């Protein structure tokens with residue numbers, strides 16, 4: 001089944017922000033977004049997260065919880081925030097890990113449960129034109 005491995009739908013674009021409350025206000029007041037989830041902490045990942053729900057996709061807003069956060073350095077370099085990653089859905093995370101290896105891409109973490117409650121991995125930006133790629137198993141019952 002692996003030769004036909006391919007990424008599926010764009011699930012979300014991850015934006016790192018210094019202040020998630022301000023970022024939510026921006027999406028509401030400038031862009032008119034009305035469907036925005038309540039921010040929640042993911043302490044194991046060192047981030048606070050919420051989603052701006054759009055008709056065809058989501059924007060994931062990510063604020064570092066503390067200086068140990070993996071996105072703390074990103075915010076240091078980009079004080080106003082910036083695009084952090086792009087997330088595509090895959091049918092099976094273990095197949096994705098195996099295929100990334102076979103295809104010469106560097107997977108940055110063991111599969112772990114992401115903000116949507118399904119397993120995710122990150123692929124090194126050096127393999128994708130400088131863009132950090134998240135691969136996320138499609139939630140069961142979706143699509």
Ligand code: CO
Pocket residue numbers: 012014060085087134
């Ligand atoms: Co993400």
